[in-house]
Structures are given as C-alpha cells and as structure tokens.
Amino acid sequence: MSSHNLYTDETPDEVKNAKGLHLITMNTPNGQAVQVFLEELKDAYGVDWTTTLVDIRTNDQKKDWFLRLDPNGRIPVLVDNNQSPPFPSMETSAEILYLLKQYDKKDMFGFSDDLERNECLQWMFFWHGSGAPYQGQVNHFTRAAPEKIQYAIDRFKNETLRVFGVLEIQLSGKYTGQEKEYLAGKGKGMYSVADIKTWPWVKGWNTNPAFTEEDMKAFPNLMKWIDRIAERPAAQRGIGDAYALNK
Known part of the structure; x- marks a missing residue:
C-alpha cells in the first residue's frame, strides 16, 4: 500500500507527519504489550518512536483513517515510516515480532536458537x-x-x-x-x-x-x-x- 492510500485528509497530522516508528495505542493490555516492548528496545538500543493516543470508547478506531492502517479497527497499530512506503502492522503479536526482527538485532528479547x-x-x-x-x-x-x-x-x-x-x-x-x-x-x-x-x-x-x-x-x-x-x-x-x- 502506498503512503498515498495509507493517509488521507482525515488522518491526524501527528500520524501522517510522523517520522520513524509511530504507535497508535490506548493503555489497555494489548496496547501495553507493544508499549512495554518499545520501552525495552529504548533501554537496550536507544530505539525512538512517537505515540498517538486514541480513545476506543469513542470509536475513533472505526473511522476510515484508522481502518486504512488496520482494517480490523483495533489498537494498537504500529506504523514504520522508516520503510518506503510506510509499513503498517496490526495485531499485537505481529507488531511485537516485527519489532523483534527489525529492531532487536542482537536477539536480546528473542532467541537465536x-x-x-x-x-x-x-x-x-x-x-x-x-x-x-x-x-x-x-x-x-x-x-x-x-x-x-x-x-x-x-x-x-x-x-x-x-x-x-x-x-x-x-x-x-x-x-x-x-x-x-x-x-x-x-x-x-x-x-x-x-x-x-x-x-x-x-x-x-x-x-x-x-x-x-x-x-x-x-x-x-x-x-x-x-x-x-x-x-x-x-x-x-x-x-x-x-x-x-x-x-
């Protein structure tokens, strides 16, 4: 998916203008799993990211701009703007495994065996x-x-x-x-x-x-x-x- 299709006029500026890793989340258990891993990667490697908080009680995650990033309409969503075009990832476990592959090169939180x-x-x-x-x-x-x-x-x-x-x-x-x-x-x-x-x-x-x-x-x-x-x-x-x- 090109960035042209990924972001629209409705997409919040802080999302479509983000550089590098951007996490769209809410402080729920699923959100926290990716949040904790990003914080661990920060301590281990200095990984940086920006965050957009959404309130799932208002159904922001069901809006068109969000569904373009995650058709399932669930938080968290991880977008890697270091990829060209930007790469969105949905599903907590898939996001964690993406970060493990791309940003944990020493397998500090995974296994080489x-x-x-x-x-x-x-x-x-x-x-x-x-x-x-x-x-x-x-x-x-x-x-x-x-x-x-x-x-x-x-x-x-x-x-x-x-x-x-x-x-x-x-x-x-x-x-x-x-x-x-x-x-x-x-x-x-x-x-x-x-x-x-x-x-x-x-x-x-x-x-x-x-x-x-x-x-x-x-x-x-x-x-x-x-x-x-x-x-x-x-x-x-x-x-x-x-x-x-x-x-």
Missing part, C-alpha cells in the same frame, strides 16, 4: 489465542455487559484460571523438574517477547472483581513472575502515565 525461538512462539501464540480472548471476555461480562450473565462470567473466569494454570505448569517446572523465571528459553528461561506479550494481561487479574486472592493461591510461580517483570523500569514506563489519556 531455533528451538528456543519456537518455544517462545508457542507461548506467544498460546496467550494470543487462549489467554487474552478468555480474560478479555471476563472483563467484558463483568464490566461492560448491559446485564449480568453469571453463566458467561463463570465460564470465562474458569477458562482464564485454566490458562493461568498452564502458565503455572511451565513456570513451576512441574513436568521438567526445572523451575523457570520466564516462559521460554533453556534452564530458568530468558525474559523475552513471550513474557512481554503475556504479562500486561495477567498482571491485571486483581483489577477484575471476578478473581480473588484465594483463586490466585494456586499459581505461586505465576505470581512471582508477575512481580519479577513489574520491577523492570521499561515495564513500569510501558504501562505508565505517558500512555494515559487523561494525564
């Missing part, structure tokens, strides 16, 4: 396909649904707890005999895009009244993993005030 790389992809895809959809539905039915449907809340809560349990199996080393600090990589694992993709969702369990501290007692290794990543300065910035609409 093919088997470790595939393990990393397994956990990214697991969260993309199983974790985020279930947890997103719990959030919808407890917060946004016009009526309280207990069956839906219970179903998606239980599925979310099940996938938390899958993460716990991996981190606990239940079947390998090796506790892990991170989801992918040999031995105790290495902090990678698998963790970056997953953490913004899982850390938010306590913002939803469907989940209790009693529920989470079954996942001690997962809880330690949440805290371990929360200590990283880039993770703190990636979910922080710079991305808040009303800052």
Whole structure:
C-alpha cells in the first residue's frame, strides 16, 4: 500500500507527519504489550518512536483513517515510516515480532536458537489465542455487559484460571523438574517477547472483581513472575502515565 492510500485528509497530522516508528495505542493490555516492548528496545538500543493516543470508547478506531492502517479497527497499530512506503502492522503479536526482527538485532528479547525461538512462539501464540480472548471476555461480562450473565462470567473466569494454570505448569517446572523465571528459553528461561506479550494481561487479574486472592493461591510461580517483570523500569514506563489519556 502506498503512503498515498495509507493517509488521507482525515488522518491526524501527528500520524501522517510522523517520522520513524509511530504507535497508535490506548493503555489497555494489548496496547501495553507493544508499549512495554518499545520501552525495552529504548533501554537496550536507544530505539525512538512517537505515540498517538486514541480513545476506543469513542470509536475513533472505526473511522476510515484508522481502518486504512488496520482494517480490523483495533489498537494498537504500529506504523514504520522508516520503510518506503510506510509499513503498517496490526495485531499485537505481529507488531511485537516485527519489532523483534527489525529492531532487536542482537536477539536480546528473542532467541537465536531455533528451538528456543519456537518455544517462545508457542507461548506467544498460546496467550494470543487462549489467554487474552478468555480474560478479555471476563472483563467484558463483568464490566461492560448491559446485564449480568453469571453463566458467561463463570465460564470465562474458569477458562482464564485454566490458562493461568498452564502458565503455572511451565513456570513451576512441574513436568521438567526445572523451575523457570520466564516462559521460554533453556534452564530458568530468558525474559523475552513471550513474557512481554503475556504479562500486561495477567498482571491485571486483581483489577477484575471476578478473581480473588484465594483463586490466585494456586499459581505461586505465576505470581512471582508477575512481580519479577513489574520491577523492570521499561515495564513500569510501558504501562505508565505517558500512555494515559487523561494525564
């Protein structure tokens, strides 16, 4: 797609005039995954980008200018104006993998070993396909649904707890005999895009009244993993005030 087709008169100036990497986002778990990775790349390589914040509650992401960048009308969207013509990327996991390939040349957040790389992809895809959809539905039915449907809340809560349990199996080393600090990589694992993709969702369990501290007692290794990543300065910035609409 040429830049002529990518941007229109309706496109905000800060988007169509952006240089280099530009992120269109909102401070949701999906937005935070790319935000955190960009902040990590900044610390590791000095990567720079600009940001446009949109309010998905006003349906800005359903407007024509946005759909030209992401026909699915979802945040975040990453546009790389270093490419000619500018290259837009949709889907959080695809955006993260794009940044990994283009901007993490030393594989500091990925793996050079093919088997470790595939393990990393397994956990990214697991969260993309199983974790985020279930947890997103719990959030919808407890917060946004016009009526309280207990069956839906219970179903998606239980599925979310099940996938938390899958993460716990991996981190606990239940079947390998090796506790892990991170989801992918040999031995105790290495902090990678698998963790970056997953953490913004899982850390938010306590913002939803469907989940209790009693529920989470079954996942001690997962809880330690949440805290371990929360200590990283880039993770703190990636979910922080710079991305808040009303800052």
